[in-house]
Amino acid sequence: MRKLSFGRAINEALDQEMGRDDKVFVIGEDVAQMGGDFGVTQGLWKKYGEKRVKNTPLSEAAILGIANGAAMAGLRPVAEIMFADFITECYDQLVNNSAKVHFMFNGTVTCPLVVRTVNGAGFHAAYHHSQTPEAWFLNVPGLYMVAPSTPYEAKGLLIASIRNDNPVIFLEHKLLYDMEGEVSEEPYTVEIGKAKVKKEGKDATIITSQRMVYLALEVAEELSKEGIQLEVIDLRTLFPFDKDTIFDSIAKTGRVILINEAPKTGNYVNEISQTINEEMFEFLKAPIKRITGLDTPTAFAPKLENYYLPGKKDIIEEVKEIVEY
Amino acid sequence: MRKLSFGRAINEALDQEMGRDDKVFVIGEDVAQMGGDFGVTQGLWKKYGEKRVKNTPLSEAAILGIANGAAMAGLRPVAEIMFADFITECYDQLVNNSAKVHFMFNGTVTCPLVVRTVNGAGFHAAYHHSQTPEAWFLNVPGLYMVAPSTPYEAKGLLIASIRNDNPVIFLEHKLLYDMEGEVSEEPYTVEIGKAKVKKEGKDATIITSQRMVYLALEVAEELSKEGIQLEVIDLRTLFPFDKDTIFDSIAKTGRVILINEAPKTGNYVNEISQTINEEMFEFLKAPIKRITGLDTPTAFAPKLENYYLPGKKDIIEEVKEIVEY
């Protein structure tokens, strides 16, 4: 199959959806002529014109306001917030508007919008360009959240998100943009709400997403040489997440490690943990462990930033601890 | 001892701290002449004047901006955000500024501010006046979060918060304002980071906060008649929370119920659960259960709103389930 980068896969998804449905439009800062700060929307302005590829001023609240209003009026906006850290500036529109529209209108209106945004550390961009907002949005009924790790899934999940009638926060990890992978040319969807077992194993289950999937796979590879067989689950959709795949794995392994690069306290993965606790307690052979970023802002200097991020060593240690528990 | 309402206890804390330290000032919408939407700042404007009791326009981002800037410059702002639901409008200032100031300045500056805000359901005020923002702020290193349940603790914790050098989100439950309780006249502090066992018991531990403490106590009372002895812990400080008190209780009971009125998915209590899981797994005799609001916005009609909120019946059911587990 043809290979594409993660960024180009997203671009292709946007292009194909805009081609398919003229209610789909793209909006954000510098998304038009320039094609976005990370180049993801390149070519769309030329092909679909000013009307459907809208540059805005630095006005994040307005970007989401327009998306919400337009979605209520029947369009299907795909809004870009340049860095996930800036989503704080349109937090109100997402929490109090997008998430609640369907409820407010008593089911007579939906809010089919996608907010694409760029998250993650490792870019040496310091604490205002490195965050991951998952947990900020998890206690807000009404929102979907998607976070792919491969170009194939990025394309399929974005198409599914655009076609979904719920507001979807679509996270793109900045360090994955250049990663290459096989991507079908024709439009296709990857089902929202389905995780994927990226490696099978019987000794413990690692549940993670985005860039951390690769770290988990590396560790799994390494530990398999020592006879420890890890199962690695890529969540892909953070909400609604895939209980079945998770539970099936735990029924088999009885041991769980959750990895996520946001800070530890209040981390997104706590929800996965508590759900497992509630419904799979009798299968647990060891405490559910989480390996996360530190409880600090993400510092600039690479030495500091690397220390912030979960590393192989941290994972290996925890795996050994629970496997021997 | 003299009795005061929860609202008056907070008022007294503000008054006494303003009297003690002329760096303390109060800012927010309608906090001056009117004394705040819930009357909590009444009398302060008259006593301390225009300079130290500042009315603002409807500008939540600016309220927090002023608080942040003033705190960096050495003052001690106490900002009021009228309803916690509106904190979404100054979310950026809290997440990307208050929380990070100490880090940004490499320890040479602190950000000693308090954001008082009003949370909680049960007031029939619908989905934009009923939310509880705990989980929105938990994955943000740098912030403290306090949530008292009695007038005595409200006064002592607010004084402690004002004197604390970290930015503190101080949650006041709107249905507790009129509750009366004994409050010492002289200024005093209740230590931040300390929970309180509000009822001792040996069969299971309920961990909760704010209004839900009373629901838990009612249930505990009721179940004690059936011979089930519940321990009820009032967290009082949501971050940093009191591991010692929690762990001591669990070492004794081995069973945990977490109650919180925000929606279930991504709820604040997941952090408590995961921490227990990590550090007290071997003591657990049953799954940790959470009883929360539903995964819906808070609806207006009392019938709907009551259904949204955790009720006695829900708690009793879960308690029985885990006690018999």
Place this chain on the structure above:
Amino acid sequence: MNLSKRVLKELYYNMVLIRDFEDMVDKYAKKGYIPGFIHLSTGQEACQAGVMLTLKETDYKFPDHRSHGVCLLSGTPKERVLAEIFAKKTGISGGRGGSMHILDIKCRNMGFNAIQGANMVTCLGTAFASQYNNTQDVTAVFCGDGTIGRGEVHEGMNIAAKWKLPIIYVLVNNEYAISTRVESVHSYPKNLSDRAWGYCIPNEVIDGNDVIAVYKASAKAVKRARDGEGPTVLELLTYRWQGMFSGDPAAYRPKDEVKIWKEKRCPIKRLREKMISDKIFSAEEVDELNKQSLEEIEGMLKYAIESPEPEPQDALKYIYAGKEVEGR
């Protein structure tokens, strides 16, 4: 431009209906029929009646929190507006929203968002959709003087102007936010809406208690918007007779201020006197309209009172499109 008898009659009737509605709501709130809190627009009827009569059902409306009248006049079954306020299952939003959240997509009442200022950017989206779909529908957004403090006002006006969006800003300046007078917390030249100049948006300052003036100015703004000439700000000078909410003693404002507005500047009395002195209507005809209004209110009230409350499980509906939520 002289208004037709039909238009005058509608303006008058609609104002009276809003007045009667608010009085009734106030009374039933105090009697304990209405949960939560209620913002009444008594005294501001001309703003709502005047603007609404210039809009079509396909135009988007964003009422603010003090806009029962906008909701009543938007085309929704009126009794279902009241049922919503009464927290009934038959309420237009199923009793989920109440007084602050009355929405009806059928007549494009997009509802009030109780986060003040939020609608000032959401309204861009519906206006953009009209432009995108090349319809002539306009978007009217109501906003108080206090709400002008919020950042969205700026983000919104800048983009509305730049994109020439078909928006009518109805800035209802009733002199107060909650307790703060407009000039005590805002810095502006002569009129609050003069700031529109900074975005190249025309603004007009109008006596908001003169329904004819409001109607004419709004009709002009609507025409501009429909013709693709972009947004207009209408600043309507008015006053709320009640406090911030039903039951607010409003100790923050002088008693005679209220008195003057009630006695000398009542928008309804004013139109009534004009219609009679201009000999367009007889006093009896006008009285008849007042009577009709009360009858209409009676009907709504009966409906609201007799309607059933929602079932608890209704709370679980319509959280997600195509996904259920767990109940208890």
Place this chain on the structure above:
Amino acid sequence: MNLSKRVLKELYYNMVLIRDFEDMVDKYAKKGYIPGFIHLSTGQEACQAGVMLTLKETDYKFPDHRSHGVCLLSGTPKERVLAEIFAKKTGISGGRGGSMHILDIKCRNMGFNAIQGANMVTCLGTAFASQYNNTQDVTAVFCGDGTIGRGEVHEGMNIAAKWKLPIIYVLVNNEYAISTRVESVHSYPKNLSDRAWGYCIPNEVIDGNDVIAVYKASAKAVKRARDGEGPTVLELLTYRWQGMFSGDPAAYRPKDEVKIWKEKRCPIKRLREKMISDKIFSAEEVDELNKQSLEEIEGMLKYAIESPEPEPQDALKYIYAGKEVEGR
């Protein structure tokens, strides 16, 4: 007002220093010495040098992301500014912030908040503190034309004006946000800063490449603020010679546009020619200043290169006042 020889010399030297600094940073970024991304202010030196010379060390400064010069001239040990950009332990922020986050409370450099617009409300707080403590310190906040889109600009200006806060808004209008030209996304009368009128804030539009004009206008605004007369907006018309960040090809703008600014409107060349033709300095004296600057840069560079990197555990420091954070 004629500027003294000392002032002219400082203005010139400071501009040259900023230019040399940015050129060096650009070079070392491209060589791989500097992690992350870097926004250069080459071409905009007059804005920073002109304003900074009118401020005292006790005045609060809020640089924006394109403000290495503001940080250099604020009183911080300059080599520690560079060390910060180089991600070194000796950096003024310990290597935690880098190019976008250079802060130093000692000289009241309050740092850039990389959330554009946020500083437009934070600056109210320091200005308020000065007013509260009855000091005469002013607050200068730098902000680009693009950033004017954000809601905080509005919330901030309204309150600054109403409270007569001692703020100087330095609106650096370099015609572009990232790829968007100022007039393509903003709607405003003649000048972007004309909107200040809507808040009763005086604004002045100045050739931002004429350092003398900038200096004079800034001195006047600072005086107004110190005298308790409130905020001023200075709109400085300028241009960034580089792209958005070091390495940005800036394909979104015409080549000759850049050429004209570089060749015809260089703020340094302009002052140099004036100083020589006015016979205040000889060409040799000026050349000597240029030489000095390069030497100063050499010193900073040596310091930054030779400084150690931070220890991983340094990341754990100063998250909370009085509370430790767990490491690995």
